[in-house]
Amino acid sequence: EAGVAQSPRYKIIEKRQSVAFWCNPISGHATLYWYQQILGQGPKLLIQFQNNGVVDDSQLPKDRFSAERLKGVDSTLKIQPAKLEDSAVYLCASSLRTTSGGAYNEQFFGPGTRLTVL
């Protein structure tokens, strides 16, 4: 079974530029997550989708970050304009969960995109 795919793996941009990351979750997984992992810290949830709807985007800096999952499968995360403090690894994860509640559904993580903002 293919895992969560992310691209690009690495990206270097200058501050104030724009950047986009792509994620393809495991086939059949209804829920998709984007995390930001700053060096030396644990991953922090930015946004959670269930199918093509947003479940939680309370930690997403909406003035510069946006994310979409138009057909309930692939997702893109965009930063515009980027700041130095956005340098981090951006992780995408997916899980089977189709409805709220019930037993925990394991999240499967992609390899991440390492962003460096100069």
Added chain:
Amino acid sequence: GDSVTQMEGPVTLSEEAFLTINCTYTATGYPSLFWYVQYPGEGLQLLLKATKADDKGSNKGFEATYRKETTSFHLEKGSVQVSDSAVYFCALSVGRDDKIIFGKGTRLHILP
């Protein structure tokens, strides 16, 4: 709010040594607890989990017991190998939508 605190690294051990990585948590509800591992160049992987008090999660020789009375979930392994070198994250999930809160991670180096 809900949070996870784990021991800071890096932790450096010799092969076959005993490993303990401490983890404590704060949660308003009844969390599920996890250890994730991140090997060099790879994505996060679930190592083990426990969903209620006194449960013991185990995998690949690693163990952790959910201790409600001490709000702890310490990771242990009796004899580490060089291949165990990685970053280990303690985490919890509370609520209906599988949201995970991670600790800062502990980098483990195993010397041959």
